[in-house]
Amino acid sequence: MDEEDNEDRIIRERKFKIDFDVQLEGVDIKNKTSENTGKTKQEKDEALGDIFDPFQVDQDGDPGIVQKDGKIKNAPVRDVVTEISIEGERRINWSIMVTMIFIYSIISFQVGNTFSPYLATIILIFLAGFGFTLGEIWIPKEKMKMLGVTWVIISMKVLYGLVIEFRNWNLISVEVLVLLLIFLVFINLYFAYRHNHDAIAAQSTLVLLAIGSTTGSVLGEQGVAGMIFISTIIIHSLAIHRKSGNLASLGIAASNLWVGMHAITDGFKIGELVILKLDSSLLLFLLLMSITGLNASMAAKFAKKENWFSNAFKISGLGKPGLWGVSISLGMVGAFLSIVANRQDLGYALGMVTFLCTAFGGSYLRVRGVETNRIIKPIFISLPFLIILLLFGKQITDSLLFDEYDIFTIFGSILTGYILLRDQNSVSDRVLWIGSILVLIILVSLVPTKSSDLGGDGGVLLLTLLSLLHLGTAALAVKRKSPALAGVTVLSPWVWIILEKITEEIIDTLFI
CATH class of the missing domain: 1.20.1280 (Monooxygenase)
Structure with missing residues (x-):
């Protein structure tokens, strides 16, 4: 009797399970987890590389990220001790x-x-x-x-x-010195190729720039500008021949810094190295514009190469920026030296900022996959007009309220905006909000805000430019549905005012 009851119980349990067995074959069940993961996947910017982003949220699948339950899905390539x-x-x-x-x-x-x-x-x-x-x-x-x-x-x-x-x-003599230095540069390059090491070739790049300054000092300002330009071409040619990201990034940073040094100093002498100040505003403008174009193309060409500067940031624990980001940042430091040296002429300084944004903006789009012809076509079409405007600007603008550099800034800004906004989908949010902050800093630093009693406009021009900047970033934030860009747009107008007042109070407290 007990055996029969036991068998009946087993039969009833199996029948109960069969009655509630749901066949899911052919039923399309969407994986919400994968959808959510796809939506929250962070955009990778090859140009900037791996740098700190305050708006970035760590993903559960990232190496080394600890989950809520204390587990790690993907272990890092190296543990802490090995790193x-x-x-x-x-x-x-x-x-x-x-x-x-x-x-x-x-x-x-x-x-x-x-x-x-x-x-x-x-x-x-x-x-x-x-x-x-x-x-x-x-x-x-x-x-x-x-x-x-x-x-x-x-x-x-x-x-x-x-x-x-x-x-x-x-x-x-000085002439023999230059010839011997050039001969030693060839010896330097011989050992660099013999031992196949960029570190040996690196110092030849700096010597080439020094030779350019020394040789040019004999020929005057035009000689200095010409030799620096030729030296930059040789440096970049060496990087291309060796396919070296190290030499490319070094050439980009060193050439702009070298031009900035000639612009911001009054001239000095170190031994037989003579640094002449480039007093000709047109010569400095054309030199920096030409070298910026070369550097922008090199940054795009070697964007994915390894380089010393990126590795130095990584070793310091500051992330690992890409070659484009780190070399352009260092090159901009040198360019800003030239801008600061001529900040009294607002149109001239903003003209420099304009062609820097045009060249490096186009270079960035190339790294992001935009076709080269699509980028350079509007630049090449506009370039002859802009150069003619610079060369014959005084004759053209005699009867106008603006000088040649003001007109260059206006048309250059329109060109830059057209190039970037046309392919703004290829621009990451990070670049947009970082760029907006940099433009804000440049405008606040350059645009004068003297009161009308002292002959100024009372800050009307600065207010107008900043309003255009913030309205533009706000429109982009809405169109792109970018919370990071929206946050920067809302906070930046107030943050810079607060920082300016804090700085003034600190200076007044310490020095007055």
């Missing part, structure tokens, strides 16, 4: 390299100033030969490669210094 040990070793290697170069530069300088010319020449040639020998021995060995490269760099610096000392000892 610290590897990056720490790199920092030590580069620190030792820089320290050795600095110390031996001081030693060679002291030798040149302490001993007689002939004895100093023998000692410095021996030191250079010793370094080249160590490089030949150590560079083929993987564990000793960095030390061998360091010694080759030291040897080249010793030779560069020796040639400059020849001029200080009045053994050679």
Whole structure:
């Protein structure tokens, strides 16, 4: 009896389960999780790279992200200990390299100033030969490669210094000095190709710019501008031939900084290196515009290459920006030196800002996948008109209220806006809100706000420009449905006023 009851119970349970078994074959059930993941997936900007974004939300699938339950879905490629040990070793290697170069530069300088010319020449040639020998021995060995490269760099610096000392000892003329420096640049490049290392070639880029300034000082301002432009072309050609992101980023940063140094200083002399101030406003404008065009094209071409500057940011724990972002940022520092040097002429300064935005904006769109012809066609169509306006501006604008640089700024701004807004879907939100903040800073720094009693407009021009800026970013925020751009648009008008007042109070408290 008990066995029959047990069998009946089992039969009833199985029948109950069968009655409630739901067949889901053929039923289309959407995966809401995957949809939500797709919607919240963060946009990757190859140009800027991996940098801190206050508006970015960490995704559950990102490496190293801890879930709410304390688990990690995707472990990072390296754990904390490995990351610290590897990056720490790199920092030590580069620190030792820089320290050795600095110390031996001081030693060679002291030798040149302490001993007689002939004895100093023998000692410095021996030191250079010793370094080249160590490089030949150590560079083929993987564990000793960095030390061998360091010694080759030291040897080249010793030779560069020796040639400059020849001029200080009045053994050679300036013309012979330039020829010897050019010869040493070729020697430098020979060892760079022989050992296939960008660090050896890097110092030749800076020497080329120094040669340009020294040679140009003999020929005047036009000579300086021409030689800097030629040196920049050679530097970029070297980067293209070696397919080196390191040399490309270095050339972009160094060339703009070099032009900015000539613009902002009153001229100075370091040994036989003569830095002349570029007093001609038109010459400086055309030089910076030409070099900016070269740098923008190089940044787009090498945007996905590895480079020292990005790795330095990564080692410092600040993320890893892309080559475009880091090199353009450093290049903009040099460009801003030229802008600050001419901030008294508002139209001139804003004209520089305009062509910087045009060139680097077009370069950014190229990195984001927009076709080259689509970008450069409107620029090439407008360029002859803008150049003619600059060259013959005084004759054209004699009867107008605006000078040639004001008109250049107006038409250049229209061109830039057309290029960027036409393909604004290819521009990330991060670039838009960062750009709006930079433009805000530039306008607040450059546009005068003197009261009408002191001959100014009382800040009407600044208010008008800022209103146009914020209305434009607000319209883009609504069209793109971008909370980040909307937040920056709402906060930036108030934040800069608060910061300005705080700065004024600090200055008044400390210095008055």
